[in-house]
Amino acid sequence: MSSAASVFEVTKQYVMDGETVHALRGVTLEIPDGDYVAVMGPSGSGKSTLLNLLGCLDRPTSGRLVLGDEELSDAGDDRLAEIRASRIGFVFQSYNLIPQLTVLENIEVPLYYQGRIDRPRRQRSLEMAELVGLGDRLKHRPAQLSGGQQQRVAIARSLVNDPYFILADEPTGNLDSVTTEEILQLIGDLNEQGKTIIVVTHEPEVGQRAKRIIRLRDGSICSDSRNEYSHPSPESRPLSPRP
Amino acid sequence: MPFLWFRTWHLGVKSLLLHPLRSLLTVLGIFIGVASVVWLLAIGEGISRKAQQQIEELGATNIIIRSIKPPEESIENVGSSHSIVPYGVTRADFERLAATIPTIDRALPIREVRYRFGYLGRNIEGRLVGCTPEYADVNKLEVDRGRFLTDTDDREKWNHCALASEVAERLFPYEDPIGKAVRIERAFYLVVGVMKERTPSAGIGGSLAAQEFNDDVYIPIHTLWSRIGDIIVTRRTGSFEGEMIELSQVTLRVDKTENVLRTAALVKETLKPHHRKQDYAVVVPLELLEQARTTRLMFIVFMGLIAAISLVVGGIGIMNIMLATVTERTREIGIRRALGAKRGDIIRQFLVETIALSVMGGLTGILGGLTCRPLIAALRNLLLRAAPDVFDQLPQVIKEVTPLIVPWSVPLAFSISVTIGVIFGLYPAIRAAMMDPIEALRHE
Numbered sequence: 001m002s003s004a005a006s007v008f009e010v011t012k013q014y015v016m017d018g019e020t021v022h023a024l025r026g027v028t029l030e031i032p033d034g035d036y037v038a039v040m041g042p043s044g045s046g047k048s049t050l051l052n053l054l055g056c057l058d059r060p061t062s063g064r065l066v067l068g069d070e071e072l073s074d075a076g077d078d079r080l081a082e083i084r085a086s087r088i089g090f091v092f093q094s095y096n097l098i099p100q101l102t103v104l105e106n107i108e109v110p111l112y113y114q115g116r117i118d119r120p121r122r123q124r125s126l127e128m129a130e131l132v133g134l135g136d137r138l139k140h141r142p143a144q145l146s147g148g149q150q151q152r153v154a155i156a157r158s159l160v161n162d163p164y165f166i167l168a169d170e171p172t173g174n175l176d177s178v179t180t181e182e183i184l185q186l187i188g189d190l191n192e193q194g195k196t197i198i199v200v201t202h203e204p205e206v207g208q209r210a211k212r213i214i215r216l217r218d219g220s221i222c223s224d225s226r227n228e229y230s231h232p233s234p235e236s237r238p239l240s241p242r243p
Numbered sequence: 244m245p246f247l248w249f250r251t252w253h254l255g256v257k258s259l260l261l262h263p264l265r266s267l268l269t270v271l272g273i274f275i276g277v278a279s280v281v282w283l284l285a286i287g288e289g290i291s292r293k294a295q296q297q298i299e300e301l302g303a304t305n306i307i308i309r310s311i312k313p314p315e316e317s318i319e320n321v322g323s324s325h326s327i328v329p330y331g332v333t334r335a336d337f338e339r340l341a342a343t344i345p346t347i348d349r350a351l352p353i354r355e356v357r358y359r360f361g362y363l364g365r366n367i368e369g370r371l372v373g374c375t376p377e378y379a380d381v382n383k384l385e386v387d388r389g390r391f392l393t394d395t396d397d398r399e400k401w402n403h404c405a406l407a408s409e410v411a412e413r414l415f416p417y418e419d420p421i422g423k424a425v426r427i428e429r430a431f432y433l434v435v436g437v438m439k440e441r442t443p444s445a446g447i448g449g450s451l452a453a454q455e456f457n458d459d460v461y462i463p464i465h466t467l468w469s470r471i472g473d474i475i476v477t478r479r480t481g482s483f484e485g486e487m488i489e490l491s492q493v494t495l496r497v498d499k500t501e502n503v504l505r506t507a508a509l510v511k512e513t514l515k516p517h518h519r520k521q522d523y524a525v526v527v528p529l530e531l532l533e534q535a536r537t538t539r540l541m542f543i544v545f546m547g548l549i550a551a552i553s554l555v556v557g558g559i560g561i562m563n564i565m566l567a568t569v570t571e572r573t574r575e576i577g578i579r580r581a582l583g584a585k586r587g588d589i590i591r592q593f594l595v596e597t598i599a600l601s602v603m604g605g606l607t608g609i610l611g612g613l614t615c616r617p618l619i620a621a622l623r624n625l626l627l628r629a630a631p632d633v634f635d636q637l638p639q640v641i642k643e644v645t646p647l648i649v650p651w652s653v654p655l656a657f658s659i660s661v662t663i664g665v666i667f668g669l670y671p672a673i674r675a676a677m678m679d680p681i682e683a684l685r686h687e
Contacts (some may be wrong), residue, residue: 057581057680060608096684100261111585112250157582219507230405 002069005054005163006030010063012219023049027220031165031198032193036191038227039200041127045216048169051200055088055167056080068164085113091157093170095150097142102136103153104129110161128156129211132186141164148179155186165196172206184209248591249665255595258572263673266600269564273604273660274611276511281612282658283546286619289403291539298535300444301528302381304348306495306507308332308340310488313520313619327474327485327588330522334489338515344509346502347443349495352379354467360460361426362414369458371427379405379438381494384456389421389436396435404432408440409457425460430470432462503529516605544660551659557604561597565671569593576675577683586676593675597668598661605660609653613647 009050019189023046031037032080041047052058053065056072059080065072067087072080089110090096093181097106107125117125132152134145142150151171160167168187172180191197199210207213208227215223251277286535310331332637334352341350354373372378379391387408396403404425411420411434424431441456476485497506507527514523569576576589623642627634634642640686 003415053580078587081580081583081585082590084581090581092684096574096581098575098578109579110582113585113588114581191645221683 001031003030003066004068004134005036005198006063007053008066010053010057010065011059012046012053013061016239022219023169024060027219027221029214029221031196031225033196034077034194035190036193036197036211037199037219038207039198039216040202040204040207040213042202042218042238044218046219047200047216049197049219050216051056051167051169054165054198055090055223056083057093068188081113084221085158086161087164089163089166091151091158091166091168091171092149093156093173095142095147095154095174097150097153097157099142102139102141103134103145106153107157107160109157111151114161125156128160129153132153132156147175148182151179151183152186155183157192159190159195165198166190168199170203170206172198172201172203173209175185180206246468248595251588251591251595252599254592255599259596259599264449267411268635269560269593269600270604271336271606272557272560273554273601274557274608276550276557276606276663277605277656277660278611279553280476280547280550281648281652282646283550284543284649284652285612285615286644287539287546288647288649289644290341290640291535291542292534293644295532295539297444298528298532300383301526301531302496303532304500304503305381305528306335306497306503306510307528308418308493308495308510308514309524310491311522311524311525313485313522316349316547325449327476327487329473330519330520331682332490332493333515333517333659336517339495340495340513343513344506346497346499346506346509347495347500349377350498351375351381351496352464353378353492354464354488354492354586355491356467356471357428358449358460360410360412360414362423365414367408367410367458369460370455370664371467372459372461373471373594374461375462378461381496382454382456384441387437387439390439392461392463397465400463400466400468400469402430402432403435403463405436405438405461406434407438407459407461407653410460411437427462429472432460448509464578466555476683487559500528500529503527539643549561550656554659556665557660558601558667559602561664562599562667562671563684565593565597565668568596569671569675572675573678573683576678577680577686580678580680581684589676590669590672591670594665594668598664601664604622605657608660609657612653613648613655616646619644633659634647671672 007027007029010023010024010027013020014022027046027050030220038052039047049058052065053060056067056075059075060073061066063073067083067111072083075083083210084090091218098109098143098151101109104125107128108117110123111121111125118186120213125134126138129138132155134149134152134156137149142153151174155166155171156169171187172183175183184206187197187199191211197210199206204229204242211227213223269494280284313330337350337352341347352375356371357368359368359370360371373398374392376392376394377385378384384391389405391405392403395401404427406420406425414420414425415423420434420437423434426432435448436459438459443456444454454660459466473489474485474487476483495506495510497503505526507525507530511525514525553599578594624635
């Protein structure tokens with residue numbers, strides 16, 4: 001199995017208020033295709049930094065970062081942007097939809113930065129909206145949707161460019177327990193369909209749904225284990241548009 | 244690449260429409276700037292064109308010598324209250340100039356006197372002009388009926404006269420003046436022609452007074468010299484005052500334009516030794532014309548400067564609003580960057596917005612600028628009706644100016660507005676693009 005992302009001996013330091021902060025102190029990690037990884041750890045453990053590196057929003061101070069089969073440790077700003085547009089799906093805690101755009105337009109933003117939005121791409125956006133169960137709300141604005149619905153739009157947006165992996169940063173942090181369950185269900189279903197998922201969270205119940213749990217502490221991996229009880233969803237139903 | 248711009252254009256217009264009032268006010272800033280460029284240049288051009296026209300009317304190849312009354316103190320014989328003081332250009336001067344300067348093509352002697360004209364019981368006051376037949380040609384007078392004076396009239400010193408339109412109308416309200424006799428002083432003059440109405444010429448500088456033309460009566464200059472003479476006596480409260488002038492004006496025409504300035508210098512040199520007092524003035528329209536051109540250039544530069552300032556102010560308005568927009572949309576910028584927007588995409592997005600604003604301002608500003616002429620006419624009309632007294636006191640320039648849209652001011656104003664959009668939009672756009680996406684995403 002090829003790997004979606006791998007990092008070798010990655011370190012990240014930055015200077016804050018005159019003090020050097022070692023956010024990551026040599027992390028080596030390989031995420032194979034189709035994996036469902038939860039990155040956990042207390043705040044300050046470096047999980048956000050790892051997420052930014054994997055999401056190509058930042059470059060490591062040292063070490064190697066490979067996404068797919070491309071070495072990205074020294075990639076330029078524009079190349080990183082291209083990778084983000086074409087190969088990475090972001091899901092954020094606060095959804096991060098653009099308020100003045102409609103649901104469909106929000107889903108299409110990564111395609112927009114890949115080039116022309118042509119017929120097959122528009123078709124794909126519509127399919128993704130269907131997939132997350134929002135096929136009937138294409139013309140709505142984010143403000144007209146509930147939190148759960150907004151997060152579904154974000155998930156559809158993260159899928160639209162057929163990424164190497166979906167990078168979810170506390171995807172359920174702003175949701176109530178019922179919607180959390182729905183979103184986790186959706187993410188689990190996507191993984192079953194073969195999508196590689198990386199979830200960054202500090203909530204154990206979210207982490208428990210992953211197949212593999214990586215714990216970070218003070219910028220290093222302190223444990224990396226397979227999760228025996230992964231995806232304990234009561235009904236493992238096929239992915240279909242919601243009623 | 245053009246496609247990228249087009250797409251971004253769509254995006255930009257859309258986000259501008261999110262804040263219609265804000266966008267409108269920004270557009271207004273540029274509108275005022277662009278409209279003022281067109282307006283100020285048009286008004287400046289109107290004023291200077293008019294001045295230039297007036298000067299051109301005098302003839303670029305002409306040199307005009309006017310007799311002027313010297314200041315009182317320098318007149319001798321102050322003692323007697325009814326002394327007659329000779330001053331001004333003399334017939335000898337005229338002969339001398341015509342004979343000695345070879346570049347002078349034609350010399351026109353003119354003598355003007357305020358007089359009363361009578362026909363039957365009707366009396367009016369006007370200007371009696373003693374002149375040669377060329378006078379009509381030089382002053383662009385056209386004959387309405389009959390003829391103007393001829394060389395024979397002058398040579399034979401006949402009592403012939405030509406009337407200006409207003410004089411003819413007031414002395415002969417019901418009959419044809421041709422063939423009638425008009426009384427001037429104690430002599431009668433046969434009317435040989437009536438002139439068409441002519442727009443009065445404006446005065447230029449201090450030495451050349453405005454000319455009415457419409458209350459004139461023209462007679463041959465030799466007739467004037469022999470019938471009326473050089474001495475004019477006017478009665479003033481309690482005393483008589485006499486003036487002795489041989490010629491009121493001499494208009495010299497130079498053969499070529501390039502000789503005008505040299506000839507003018509020569510004319511001044513020729514006159515100088517024969518006049519102890521400064522009792523004449525030499526007006527060179529060509530000099531005035533060149534002065535007017537320089538003035539026009541200064542005017543354009545000055546007006547352009549004012550307009551440029553207002554455009555810069557408009558540009559600052561754009562920059563201000565874009566900086567606010569960038570801050571306000573930090574989060575959106577972060578999202579777009581995370582989802583694959585390059586720095587260039589962000590720069591383009593914000594630049595397109597400023598360009599859209601300034602293009603809108605530019606286009607409407609040009610439209611606003613083109614309304615300059617009717618609008619000024621309407622304003623003048625309104626003022627004339629609402630407050631005629633105030634209107635009367637306005638300077639002549641303001642009463643009469645007709646703005647002339649300078650053709651190049653339109654593309655100029657437009658390109659300046661777009662340039663301003665780019666220049667003042669670039670900084671906010673670059674600032675947006677240089678934001679760290681991670682920081683921007685965290686922005687609340």
